[in-house]
Amino acid sequence: KAGVTQTPRYLIKTRGQQVTLSCSPISGHRSVSWYQQTPGQGLQFLFEYFSETQRNKGNFPGRFSGRQFSNSRSEMNVSTLELGDSALYLCASSLGLADSTDTQYFGPGTRLTVL
Amino acid sequence: AQKITQTQPGMFVQEKEAVTLDCTYDTSDPSYGLFWYKQPSSGEMIFLIYQGSYDQQNATEGRYSLNFQKARKSANLVISASQLGDSAMYFCAMREGDDMRFGAGTRLTVKP
Numbered sequence: 001k002a003g004v005t006q007t008p009r010y011l012i013k014t015r016g017q018q019v020t021l022s023c024s025p026i027s028g029h030r031s032v033s034w035y036q037q038t039p040g041q042g043l044q045f046l047f048e049y050f051s052e053t054q055r056n057k058g059n060f061p062g063r064f065s066g067r068q069f070s071n072s073r074s075e076m077n078v079s080t081l082e083l084g085d086s087a088l089y090l091c092a093s094s095l096g097l098a099d100s101t102d103t104q105y106f107g108p109g110t111r112l113t114v115l
Numbered sequence: 116a117q118k119i120t121q122t123q124p125g126m127f128v129q130e131k132e133a134v135t136l137d138c139t140y141d142t143s144d145p146s147y148g149l150f151w152y153k154q155p156s157s158g159e160m161i162f163l164i165y166q167g168s169y170d171q172q173n174a175t176e177g178r179y180s181l182n183f184q185k186a187r188k189s190a191n192l193v194i195s196a197s198q199l200g201d202s203a204m205y206f207c208a209m210r211e212g213d214d215m216r217f218g219a220g221t222r223l224t225v226k227p
Contacts (some may be wrong), residue, residue, distance in 0.1 A: 029186060033215070039179040043206065043217045088158050100148035101167060106160035 004107035012113045014069050018079040021110045025093030032074035037088040050096045086114045119218035121168030126223050128197045136192040136221045147211045154204040192196040195224045
């Protein structure tokens, strides 16, 4: 069974630009969660999508948005990029059981650098 | 409030020895799940092991075992017979319903 895939793996953008990251979950998984990881802040939850609906949202500004398609693939968009958005963005997929047994499986991440 | 605490920013272990990575958690929910992930320098978070709050026995997966002490609210990861490839960041996480929280991580270095 194929794992979680994320594209692109690396991105370099300049301040003010926008970026779209893509995540394809494990087949059969209906939940996709996005995380931002930086050395200073650690792993921070952005949002979770389940069946094309945002189910949970972290504490990030509205410049960060996402969506999920009917095939469970998800995209994350960051508009008006800032230097502080430089980070590893991780996507995780799970069955979406919304109970304590639901295990998240992560993709390789997209490393975004904002210049 | 911090729900997951990993008190060891860094740990060293000699190759072939066992090592314990600490994790404590805070919850009033009787139903929760505890997870450990490994993150090598490549960046991908690799799921290692899961322990449910109602599980009577400690979880084991190959060289990984979870020392679950419910009354103390601790879920320490034990890696037996360390290998050089075990050098990585290790994250403890807890799930309550649809809420998943991660600790700050412990960097493990295995010495040859």
